Amino acid sequence: MASIRDVAKKANVAACTVSRVLNGSASVAEETRQRIEQAMKELNYIPNELARGMFKQRAGIVAMLVPSIRHPFFSSLADQIEKELYQQGYKMMLCSTGDDIAREREYMKTFRSNIVDGVIMGVSNLKDEEYEAFQKPLVMLDHKVNEEIPVVVSDHRTGGILAAQKFLEGGCRNIIHICGLDAPEVLSFQSHRALEEILSARGVQVKAVEIKWSNFDFDGYLELAKMILEKNPEIDGIMAADLPAVAFLKAARQIGRKVPETLCVVAYDGTYVVDTNLLDITTIVQPVKEIANRSIGVLVDLLEGRPAKPAMNMLEVSLREGNTTKSRIPS
Template sequence: MASIRDVAKKANVAACTVSRVLNGTAYVAPETKLKIEQAMKELNYIPNELARGMFRQRAGIIAMLVPNIRHPFFSSLADYMEKELYEIGYKLMLCSTDDDLEREQEYMNMLKSNIVDGVIMGVNSLDDSEYESFQKPLVMLDYQVNQQIPVVASNHGLGGRLAAKELIASGCKSVIHICGESKKKVLSFECHEELERVLKEHGIACKKVSVRWNDFDFEGYLNMAKTILHESPEIDGMMSADMPCTAFLKAAVQLGKRIPEDFCAVSYDGTYVVNMNLIDITTVRQPIKEIAKQAIAVLETLLAGKTPKKNRYELKVSLVKGDTTI
């Protein structure tokens, strides 16, 4: 593999001149620059991005931690993050913790080194002090650590109200909703709190089932759905993230229920999953692309050494009517 010295020798210039061209740190005559670029091309020279980043005190890498990359929301969000970061000259380092505290701690320890310029945090298993003591630009997703670390989230309270009103309008009398394990500062739980509040105000029975991110794949959700619907045949409505929602719909059909006459469903997230079935699922859609854009914009502010205008950035969700509600 060619080195910077090989390039300098072929272009008949000093190695420091090649370095100036690579790093853009000083003026180099156009004809000299052209010679160096031609030498790099002929030698198939690939610059050491990490070394260049250290020279500039910028790695050009942003890390994103997620609980499970198989989850449709996080895979979709990571895709948008990668594209948006690439447009502003950064690469994405994606870290999937499998919702495991020890794995998250290991990633955090690694990221405290000079490997990355900043972090977008989509997990929250550690003690808040770990995030508060993190010395790099940090943006949280859906988790309010304190008033200093910025957080980007959807308006989950609105999402819960939209889902509840749709299930009420569909005539549901007994509703189940599936969510992650409850944590006080996780903003996405506002959706489930508002769903319960509105349904109970209207005299509708409501049951919550909590699961870990890494407890189930689709088959696991399907088996859970079959068990719940078999044991509680009165359930005629449900809300959950996209994947478990599709599992409940499949289980309901297998048990002879008609959709939406006997069983209604509203999914939450609105990823590609909601349009992969024979019928489209009514969904509360999170603005995933806008979440990515907002998180990166806030991170850019931090990278520039500035303070974001707000501590909490909240984006509006919307209800997209499908065939699983009346």
């Protein structure tokens, strides 16, 4: 493989002149630049982009941290972010933490070097002061650190309200919602709080099942769903993220529960997973493409020295009607 010295020798220039061409310096004569570029072409020279980035204090790489690349929402979001970043001239480094605090902290420590220009955070297990001390542009997803670090989030409270309304319309009286561990600063949990608030006020029984969802694959969700339905035959409504929602539908078929006659299911996220089921699933849809575009827009502003305004970026969710909930019942 050709080196920068090989290019310099073939072009009859010093290696530092080749470096200036690679780094976009305007101090190289046009004739010399053309000679160097021709030498690189003939030698099939591939520049070391990381080394160039360290020299320029800019790597052209944005990192995205997610709890699990298997999670449909984060895999869908990462796909959109990668496509948009590429259009903006950046490459993406996707890192999965397994929702483990030590791995998240280790990644953040690595990112403080010149390996990335900025980070989009889809995890938030560290203390807020650790994010505040991070010395590079940072955009949080679903987690508010302070009034300065920008956050991009769906309107989860509205999502919870929309789900509650569907259960009320279907006459449901015993609801279970599958959620992660509650934390005040995790904004996605607002959907669960809103669901409980509205249904409880109407006398509906509501129970949260808190799980560390990153430990579950589809088979794990299926076993959980069967256990919940078998031990709680009175349950007539389920709200869960796309993958466990589909698992509940399969479990219901296996134990003879009819959907939506005896069990209403509302999925939350609206990824490709809900399209794989035989039934059209009633779904609260997060605007994945808009989340990706807004996150990148905010981060690019920070990278180019512009303030992120507003710091709080809340995007609308929507309800997609399906066949897993009942139509409005007479009041």
